[in-house]
Amino acid sequence: MKFYTLEEGKKLVKAARNSIELFLSTPNFKYSIIENTLPEFTQRHGVFVTLYIYQTHELRGCIGFIEGIEPINRLLPQAAISAATEDPRFNPVSKDELDELIIEVSILSEPTKLSGNPNDLIRQIKIGRDGLIINYGYSSGLLLPIVAVEEKWGPKEFLDNVCIKAGLPSHMWRMPGVSLSRFSTQVFREKEPKGEVEKVKLET
Numbered sequence: 001m002k003f004y005t006l007e008e009g010k011k012l013v014k015a016a017r018n019s020i021e022l023f024l025s026t027p028n029f030k031y032s033i034i035e036n037t038l039p040e041f042t043q044r045h046g047v048f049v050t051l052y053i054y055q056t057h058e059l060r061g062c063i064g065f066i067e068g069i070e071p072i073n074r075l076l077p078q079a080a081i082s083a084a085t086e087d088p089r090f091n092p093v094s095k096d097e098l099d100e101l102i103i104e105v106s107i108l109s110e111p112t113k114l115s116g117n118p119n120d121l122i123r124q125i126k127i128g129r130d131g132l133i134i135n136y137g138y139s140s141g142l143l144l145p146i147v148a149v150e151e152k153w154g155p156k157e158f159l160d161n162v163c164i165k166a167g168l169p170s171h172m173w174r175m176p177g178v179s180l181s182r183f184s185t186q187v188f189r190e191k192e193p194k195g196e197v198e199k200v201k202l203e204t
Contacts, residue, residue, distance in 0.1 A: 001109040001184070002043050009188030010197040011038065012076060012105045016049050017098075017194065019077035020084045024095040034077040044068030046108030046183070047075045048144060049083040051093065051101045054193050060101055061087040066111065066133065066142060066183075076105070104189040104200075106144055111181035118174045125155040125182065128203035132162040134172070135179040141166025145185050145202050 004012070015034050023029045048064025063082040065075050080103075084093040093101065111133055114124055125132070131145040141162050148158045159180075160170040172178055187200035 001045065001107075001186075004107060004186050004188075006188070006197070006199050008041075009105070009186070009199055012041070012072070012107075013103050013188050013190060013197045015073075015076055016080035016105050017103045017190075019080040020093070020098055020103075021095070023081045023085070024093075024098065031074065031077050035073045038073035038076070041073040041076070042071040044071055045110075047072055047079050048106040048108065048185075049076070049080040050104040050106065050144075051083055052104065054100055054102050057102075061090055061093065062144075063087055064106070064108075066108065072107070099193055101193055102190045103193075104187060106146070106185040106187045109184045111183045114180040114182055121159065121173065121180065122155045125158060126203070127153065127155065127158065129184055130182040131185060132158060133181040133183065134162045134166050134168070136166070136168060136172060136175075136177065139166045139168050141168070144187075146187060146200065149202050 019034045045068045046066045050062040051060040061083040064079040127148045133142045143162045159173040163172040
């Protein structure tokens with residue numbers, strides 16, 4: 001996985017915000033508008049964009065791509081606009097509301113499979129470093145590493161909650177036939193709406 005600098009992170013966060021602003025205000029918006037401002041970001045990594053309400057830090061939207069099916073400069077605007085307008089848990093973000101939101105961009109490593117008995121799985125997970133993906137039948141769920149940090153979960157609670165995210169019973173990660181993977185992220189976030197961007201440190 002490529003290591004992104006803070007300066008590169010600033011460009012990604014700015015592009016995510018610009019994507020949403022342009023989509024909400026520009027008729028016939030084209031993704032190439034943003035893609036062309038990020039010519040150096042041709043690496044293929046998964047990417048998620050998360051929106052928070054500045055005053056309360058409540059989640060306002062989060063959508064992305066687990067794998068780099070296209071270069072980041074193409075995936076990022078799609079993830080940003082989807083987080084603002086297509087997250088089924090929330091109403092679409094309005095243009096005026098966007099000025100009250102924090103933008104966060106997470107770049108994902110390639111997922112790696114986890115295996116073993118329940119105790120082995122718990123030992124393999126490090127809070128702050130790992131995000132989790134679960135797949136079982138037609139159900140799937142993902143939680144970014146930052147979620148476990150913010151919720152103060154341990155590895156078992158993290159596993160329970162990724163099951164819940166997938167619409168499965170919380171104990172399902174213990175069952176045969178379940179596919180579990182972990183991944184790491186680099187996270188860049190505005191300190192305030194349209195403000196300075198920081199690299200978020202997750203591991204202690």
